[in-house]
Amino acid sequence: MDNQLWEGKYHAALERMDREVSQWRSVESLLRQLVGCLGQAARGAHDELDRHLDGVRDAIHGPADPAILEPLVSGLTDAVAGLQRPRVAHHETADAPPRVARTENGSSVQSALSRLVDRILVVPRLTERAANLRRDVANADTLVSLASCGEKLADLINEQRLALQREIDTLQSILRHVTGRLDEMTRHMSRELADQSTGEANGQALDASVANEMRLLGDAALEVDDITELRFQIGTRLDAINDCFREFREREGARLSAYRERAESMRLRVEQLETERAALQRSLEREHELAQTDxxxxxxxxxxxxxxxxxxxxxxxxxxxxxxxxxxxxxxxxxxxxxxxxxxxxxxxxxxxxxxxxxxxxxxxxxxxxxxxxxxxxxxxxxxxxxxxxxxxxxxxxxxxxxxxxxxxxxxxxxxxxxxxxxxxxxxxxxxxxxxxxxxxxxxxxxxxxx
Ligand SMILES: Nc1nc2c(ncn2[C@@H]2O[C@H](COP(=O)(O)OP(=O)(O)OP(=O)(O)O)[C@@H](O)[C@H]2O)c(=O)[nH]1
The missing domain is CATH 3.30.70.270 (Reverse transcriptase/Diguanylate cyclase domain)
Structure with missing residues (x-):
């Protein structure tokens, strides 16, 4: 059937996901750099914040473990929220939240964040959110608003991961569905083969019965002298042969009608599978097209x-x-x-x-x-x-x-x-x-x- 087509689609999707995984790796490494860069930029704004930034700096050098990162993120969020409260520092006025700092080479954290947003190939459903985030980053002029952009970016990446996972799940369920249908067809074919053997066995049984009756008839013709007795023997043997044919016809008739029923239900299943396949192919093509369109x-x-x-x-x-x-x-x-x-x-x-x-x-x-x-x-x-x-x-x-x-x-x-x-x-x-x-x-x- 069309399993080659499905396999092809499945492999193409896996390849695409492989590419996306490697793209995520490079985004992850950029994120680590960005967190480091943000940490550097925000350093000195507040002692409490510095303490949390140290924790984050140590954590981003290790493997990404949500159990370690989540408490750090919530601690950092609280510390950043604390920054919104008025405070007097030698380089800030009492009410103004800290301005976005510039790194040594002159490129701002803001433009690093903006480059990162540009790098993410978002799924079509998230394009608008990415565009809004890009705008927020462009308009962010305080550390607090940049931190909020960082959180939105993390949410966007999580959503994107979920969307990819959903795509993998859908493909796997399609594959399971198609495999199930193929198994069903294989079982149908084996039943048909077994049925064919039954038909052959029925034919052989008929041959044997008829041959036996003919042999008995031949014996009777040699042994019986009386014409009336011979007539009786011939009649009995012919009736027996007739019974063999009737039994054979009945068995074959039942086998044939069961076969027609199975063939009809199989035809309906194949028709249904074809309709589902065409619909899925259309939706996959549409998804594929959308995934490659800005x-x-x-x-x-x-x-x-x-x-x-x-x-x-x-x-x-x-x-x-x-x-x-x-x-x-x-x-x-x-x-x-x-x-x-x-x-x-x-x-x-x-x-x-x-x-x-x-x-x-x-x-x-x-x-x-x-x-x-x-x-x-x-x-x-x-x-x-x-x-x-x-x-x-x-x-x-x-x-x-x-x-x-x-x-x-x-x-x-x-x-x-x-x-x-x-x-x-x-x-x-x-x-x-x-x-x-x-x-x-x-x-x-x-x-x-x-x-
Ligand atoms: N309106 C809009 N702006 C975008 C979009 N994508 C990226 N940008 C903005 O493009 C700008 C690119 O700025 P920079 O990377 O600093 O570069 P530039 O100002 O073009 O300067 P040069 O490239 O050095 O000439 C950023 O402000 C992004 O926010 C988009 O889809 N729509």
Whole structure:
């Protein structure tokens, strides 16, 4: 039956989950770094808070154990709540909660938290919550509000884990269901085989009975002289043969009607299974599509990019045809959000996404990588060609017309281009493109750099 199709779907889902597990690992490590970073930033605000921060710092170096972490989190929450009470410190006024501190290298805890939110590939159902959290992080200007964002992030991650677990449970229940049905069909087939043997045995029994009656009839023909007696013997034997056939017909008739009943019930079961399979396939396809779509912009997301680049990399290994990518990041996007609001920022992201899709070649692939970053896969394009198309995309973005609060908003983007070279993997090429992107940013933005 379609068990191969189901197996295929099951394995594809397992692969996706494997990828997600490894993504969670990197998120977990980022979270540990972030907690360390937050701890450093918050240090010195309050003695009681420092004591809890020491506990948290020690705990995050060990394995993630909820029994250890939960009391620490609640202690820390109480200590943070204590900060909301007015207190006088040499660097704070009495009423103001502590401002967000900056780390030594100048990047704020806020932007670390914002990068972390961008990194999480949320399931479609949680997209809106992630967008709200991103906004809260962007607006958080006190340690208290940042701590509350941290809690929301933890909740989001827990929800995401639960959603993935639910997906695994659904797949396992589908697999159990299909396996159950297949077992049922196997049992049906064995019953049919056994039934066929009964039919053969019935036929052999009939053969033997008829052969016996014929032999008795032959004996009687030799032994009996009297014609009346012979007639009687022939009549008796023929009646016996008739009885054998009647019994055989009755047995076969009963067997046949039981067989028809079973065949009909099996047909109904197969029909039902087919209907269920089609419905499940539709819902899996829909889930699959949603999982690879950025719902805010309505274009492929990072998961879709990762699948695409894996496939492109595999065919590049076979054909050796040129393959390049471009990482595109909108310049000073934070200030667009800060000046015109997040709704305007979202609109800018949507318009830029559409413009990118419109201006690449049909064989190219565009996805939103996360936050204000897009990625393009240039199939069959070498470095020079990818750079040429990227520069065209850059100038198209620059020419887009955005208006907010009746003002013209100038938007530019920086682009890092990289091509696959011998020994490259999707990860190493992405890292080169990302590095080139940062060179473009450091070089003054609104430019393309090859990595
Ligand atoms: N409106 C909106 N903002 C987002 C979204 N995703 C990420 N952002 C914001 O994008 C901003 C990115 O800021 P930064 O990483 O500091 O970078 P930037 O301001 O673009 O500066 P450069 O990249 O250095 O030119 C953050 O403020 C995020 O909150 C989104 O979906 N919608």
């Amino acid at each position: 719902t805010m912009i309505g274009m492929p997301n990072r998961l879709a990019y990762e699948k695409r680049i894996e496939a492109a990399h595999e065919s590049w290994l076979v054909t050796g045809h040129p393959l390049s990518i471009a990482a595109i990041d909108i310049d000073h996007f934070k200030s667009i959000n800060d000046t015109y609001g997040h709704t305007a920022g979202d609109a800018v992201l949507r318009i830029i996404g559409q413009a990118l899709v419109k201006h690449v070649r049909p064989c190219d692939f565009v996805a939103r990588y996360g936050g204000e970053e897009f990625i393009v896969v240039f199939d069959g394009a070498d470095e020079a060609e990818a750079l040429q198309v990227s520069d065209r995309l850059r100038s198209k973005i620059q020419l887009l017309s955005f208006h907010a609060s009746r003002q013209h908003v100038r938007v530019t983007a920086s682009i890092g281009v990289a091509r696959f070279m011998p020994g490259d993997t999707p990860r190493s090429v992405f890292e080169r493109a990302d590095l080139a992107l940062y060179t473009a940013k450091n070089g003054g933005r609104n430019r393309c750099v090859v990595g």
